[in-house]
Amino acid sequence: MIATLPAELASNPQPADVLRWAYGNFSRVAIVASFQAESSVIIDIASRIRSDLSVLTLDTGRLPQETHDMIDRVRERYQIEIQVVHPDAGEVQRIVTEHGANLFHHSPQLRRLCCDVRKSRPLDRALSGYDAWVTGVRRQQSATRAETQLFALDEHHNGIAKIAPLATWTKARVWDYIRANHLPYHALYDQGYTSIGCAPCTRATTAGEDERAGRWWWEQNEVKECGIHHSPNGRPYPLSASKKR
Numbered sequence: 001m002i003a004t005l006p007a008e009l010a011s012n013p014q015p016a017d018v019l020r021w022a023y024g025n026f027s028r029v030a031i032v033a034s035f036q037a038e039s040s041v042i043i044d045i046a047s048r049i050r051s052d053l054s055v056l057t058l059d060t061g062r063l064p065q066e067t068h069d070m071i072d073r074v075r076e077r078y079q080i081e082i083q084v085v086h087p088d089a090g091e092v093q094r095i096v097t098e099h100g101a102n103l104f105h106h107s108p109q110l111r112r113l114c115c116d117v118r119k120s121r122p123l124d125r126a127l128s129g130y131d132a133w134v135t136g137v138r139r140q141q142s143a144t145r146a147e148t149q150l151f152a153l154d155e156h157h158n159g160i161a162k163i164a165p166l167a168t169w170t171k172a173r174v175w176d177y178i179r180a181n182h183l184p185y186h187a188l189y190d191q192g193y194t195s196i197g198c199a200p201c202t203r204a205t206t207a208g209e210d211e212r213a214g215r216w217w218w219e220q221n222e223v224k225e226c227g228i229h230h231s232p233n234g235r236p237y238p239l240s241a242s243k244k245r
């Protein structure tokens with residue numbers, strides 16, 4: 001039987017209750033952490049429910065050092081294993097050989113190809129062993145995330161459950177929780193970053209800018225998503241056909 005989120009949880013979604021429900025209804029639950037602020041909150045709440053958390057993260061090969069430092073801090077604080085997922089080395093070699101290491105600057109299509117190879121495909125492979133995944137996506141983060149559901153069946157990952165316990169939270173609420181509980185947080189926030197991804201594709205933002213404005217900041221009128229949460233009509237294009245475009 002397909003699980004559905006109880007009405008009382010949907011109308012009053014406390015993240016701890018949503019996570020407790022997820023662990024009670026799915027046997028293999030993966031927290032997919034980017035180690036941004038939302039990851040700090042989710043891992044902390046989940047650690048109060050379960051001691052045997054499955055946490056996985058994507059090491060694209062282009063992460064800032066501060067993200068690796070943050071992974072170590074969380075690992076030490078919670079004494080949990082963190083599965084670090086890597087892209088396929090052969091696929092990376094092909095796109096870099098064909099388009100260069102900084103292909104993301106050449107066109108939106110090549111940027112999405114890089115995200116596909118370094119993020120989406122590795123996540124696809126990693127989630128094949130799970131029944132549900134937990135993400136820190138919030139509705140308030142961007143227009144593309146405004147419809148984020150607390151619970152959905154993820155058609156992009158074989159129909160497993162996708163759970164967003166913080167979907168209804170504001171940025172202020174996330175930071176209130178971090179401060180109140182003295183949680184570790186990513187060091188780049190103290191340098192003006194408001195959203196953090198790969199080093200070459202993320203910059204600090206200024207007052208008044210959208211929270212995700214620092215991601216792929218050179219792109220105009222493009223969807224500021226890597227494809228994990230918002231797929232632009234399937235794969236950017238097949239790896240083998242990438243030269244033809």
Ligand code: SF4
Nearest residue numbers: 104114115118198201
């Ligand atoms: S964020 Fe940039 S470097 Fe990272 S996978 Fe996407 S395009 Fe590649």
